[in-house]
Amino acid sequence: MARNASAQRTAGQEWLRLWFDERSRGLIYQLLVILGLALVVAFIVSNTIANLQRAGLASGFGFLFDQAFFDINQKLIEYSSTSTFGRALIVGMLNTVLVSAMGIVLATAIGFFAGILRLSPNFLLSRMVGAWVEITRNVPVLLQIIFWWVLLTGLPKVRESLSIGDSIFLSNRGVRLPAPLLEPGFEWVFVAFLCGAVAAILVSHWSKRRQNVSGERFPVFWAGLALIVGLPALVYWFAGAPLAWDVPKATRFNFRGGFNVTPELLALWIALSTYTGAFISEIVRAGILSVGKGQTEAAGSLGLRPGQTMRLIVIPQALRVIIPPLTSQYLNLTKNSSLAIAIGHQELVSIGGTILNQSGQALEVVGIWMVFYLGLSLLTSMYMNWYNRRIALVER
Amino acid sequence: MNSFLKTAVAGAAALLVAGAAHAATLDDIKKAGVLKCGINTGLPGFAYTDDKGKWTGFDVAYCRALAAAVFGDPDKVKYVNLTGKNRFPALAAGEIDVLSRNTTWTFSRDVDLGFTFIGVSYYDGQGFIGRKALGVKSAKELDGASVCIQTGTTTELNLADFFRVNKIKYEPVPIETNEEARKAYVAERCDVYTTDASGLAATKTTFKDPDAHMVFPEIISKEPLGPLVRQGDDQWADIARWTLNVLINAEEYGVTSANVDKLAAKAIDNPEINRMLGTEGSLGAMLGLRKTWAVDVLKAEGNYAEIYERYLGTKTPLGLARGLNALYTNGGILYAPPMR
Numbered sequence A: 001m002a003r004n005a006s007a008q009r010t011a012g013q014e015w016l017r018l019w020f021d022e023r024s025r026g027l028i029y030q031l032l033v034i035l036g037l038a039l040v041v042a043f044i045v046s047n048t049i050a051n052l053q054r055a056g057l058a059s060g061f062g063f064l065f066d067q068a069f070f071d072i073n074q075k076l077i078e079y080s081s082t083s084t085f086g087r088a089l090i091v092g093m094l095n096t097v098l099v100s101a102m103g104i105v106l107a108t109a110i111g112f113f114a115g116i117l118r119l120s121p122n123f124l125l126s127r128m129v130g131a132w133v134e135i136t137r138n139v140p141v142l143l144q145i146i147f148w149w150v151l152l153t154g155l156p157k158v159r160e161s162l163s164i165g166d167s168i169f170l171s172n173r174g175v176r177l178p179a180p181l182l183e184p185g186f187e188w189v190f191v192a193f194l195c196g197a198v199a200a201i202l203v204s205h206w207s208k209r210r211q212n213v214s215g216e217r218f219p220v221f222w223a224g225l226a227l228i229v230g231l232p233a234l235v236y237w238f239a240g241a242p243l244a245w246d247v248p249k250a251t252r253f254n255f256r257g258g259f260n261v262t263p264e265l266l267a268l269w270i271a272l273s274t275y276t277g278a279f280i281s282e283i284v285r286a287g288i289l290s291v292g293k294g295q296t297e298a299a300g301s302l303g304l305r306p307g308q309t310m311r312l313i314v315i316p317q318a319l320r321v322i323i324p325p326l327t328s329q330y331l332n333l334t335k336n337s338s339l340a341i342a343i344g345h346q347e348l349v350s351i352g353g354t355i356l357n358q359s360g361q362a363l364e365v366v367g368i369w370m371v372f373y374l375g376l377s378l379l380t381s382m383y384m385n386w387y388n389r390r391i392a393l394v395e396r
Numbered sequence B: 001m002n003s004f005l006k007t008a009v010a011g012a013a014a015l016l017v018a019g020a021a022h023a024a025t026l027d028d029i030k031k032a033g034v035l036k037c038g039i040n041t042g043l044p045g046f047a048y049t050d051d052k053g054k055w056t057g058f059d060v061a062y063c064r065a066l067a068a069a070v071f072g073d074p075d076k077v078k079y080v081n082l083t084g085k086n087r088f089p090a091l092a093a094g095e096i097d098v099l100s101r102n103t104t105w106t107f108s109r110d111v112d113l114g115f116t117f118i119g120v121s122y123y124d125g126q127g128f129i130g131r132k133a134l135g136v137k138s139a140k141e142l143d144g145a146s147v148c149i150q151t152g153t154t155t156e157l158n159l160a161d162f163f164r165v166n167k168i169k170y171e172p173v174p175i176e177t178n179e180e181a182r183k184a185y186v187a188e189r190c191d192v193y194t195t196d197a198s199g200l201a202a203t204k205t206t207f208k209d210p211d212a213h214m215v216f217p218e219i220i221s222k223e224p225l226g227p228l229v230r231q232g233d234d235q236w237a238d239i240a241r242w243t244l245n246v247l248i249n250a251e252e253y254g255v256t257s258a259n260v261d262k263l264a265a266k267a268i269d270n271p272e273i274n275r276m277l278g279t280e281g282s283l284g285a286m287l288g289l290r291k292t293w294a295v296d297v298l299k300a301e302g303n304y305a306e307i308y309e310r311y312l313g314t315k316t317p318l319g320l321a322r323g324l325n326a327l328y329t330n331g332g333i334l335y336a337p338p339m340r
């Protein structure tokens, strides 16, 4: 009995103690606030859903299985006006991913290139790059997209296309390229490429280990090139060149055959890449400057050439500073790709807008937009965070 | 982004008004003191700015007539410019009270999107325009062509149907507004531009060399264009519907902006006119409006014929003959129910 009472007292005291302890009291407050917030959100959501259903404004995602009836000009998967709204949305998502991925690759290349050039000892060069960066960063990207589109649609008319070797045609309808037609036997070239790539990785590991042990160096670059490019080329030749080209031919209106990159996609790609590239170049510059001068000097006195110093000493250390802000640039680029709507490139927002208009499912479509962009951004961040951890300085 | 944002905002606004969908639109309009009328972003003849920067045109005239019905003052209108894509979210969300933007009356818009079309103000159909130099005589010869279209329109859907049925291929070049589509067509980004035939006539007037272009003879669809309101407020739909009917009936009865004051002064020996102009009966009160509402409607821009001839008719740059849009008594199909 007495034991019990004292146990009760201690439980009561325990609560009091929790209350008077600043840390745990803060925690309690936060829990209460979160609980309150969750209640409010739940109330708003359920209320809205009820109202929307009464007004017939939200009727769920069944419309995704309805026939779309409209066409899309750039598509990575089979799609026609008899496909469903859902499929149209997937076409849009793939187009968004495509232009974002293309943009990220080119923007990174431009950014690193310009960032390094900006630090060049050549005064004129570094100033010119600096001026380019300032202009590109400070003009709204929407204007730049329109600028490139106007420029590209100002190319010669389709019947007066500029041609390169009579197989690539440049006009205000875009760039027409020959399309590769794979013939039986080409799969071996593919296999050879995969084997070559794996072998190249193994060789580079092996040579690193050997160099660590014996100090002997191995021409990894040339060996890798031979394996990745030479081997498939050899197989291609032995298999009897199993590749034909579908070369565009002029018809009454357009070219037929090959594949077309529209001026809308090109304009978007160039504008997003240069705009984001300019920001990335500043990040790269800052990253490189963050690596102490002593590192470069030490590398020099060890006999490394400037290129090697950059590649082996400076960049790996600079990357730690570069990666986090680089991630947010990638995210910006992805989100900015929705500006495509201004020039009629059909990606997720543009196609979603059409679906919204034809089906009236405003909330559902807006919801899909939000979830998709959130998902894409989270994936990008997750990958970049993983990469960031991998390259983090490991203290030995 | 802009239009993305707009749609998103409209979506969010739809959330907010969802609870209040059944509110009396007429009361809201009176409280606001203006009629919010959705028109297009610019199309000669239908909605364009005059040299003083004021919106005018065939679709705008309807907004003004409706404002006159409500307020007795055709100037109490706030115009909201909308693209083919964002017009429906704008109406659904209550950003506008009525949409008067060459919009085709279709089953799914009427039934599924939750709108009420209040009538047809212009019977149209979809056509194509192309350069004469192309040597194309018919749209069926367009295999492989690039076609400019406005997204979010019926024309986008008809186009897909047309090419599918005729088993020919094309490259769609989707564009947001008529002005951008015009630019793309002029720059030869596309071989042909397709939209409502009236829109083609309107767009053609803006070309530097209109004679170098031709509208193909085929009409590939029915496009009955007319104003629409949100479903669920029958009183407001009635006001919108009978404003249009007054314009059409007035032409039939010979009531014009010039003689309406005289005819409305006292009852004459034409009961139909008397009921319309309020000198007999109480049609205005039935709508919840003034006795003289129809007089104000007609004083805004005149009757249907006056409006048509002013903005679209053969004496305008558009030069559109009345055709189907003539009164049923003159060989057309324009026919309004009686004022009784």
Ligand SMILES: N[C@@H](CCC(=O)N[C@@H](CS)C(=O)NCC(=O)O)C(=O)O
Residues within 6 Å of the ligand: B039, B040, B041, B042, B043, B082, B083, B084, B101, B102, B103, B104, B150, B152, B153, B154, B155, B176, B177, B178, B179, B195, B196, B198, B199, B200, B223, B225
């Ligand atoms: N009637 C069709 C097409 C309406 C439409 O968008 N027409 C064009 C050209 S006729 C227009 O008004 N454009 C003006 C603008 O872009 O704002 C529909 O309702 O979907």
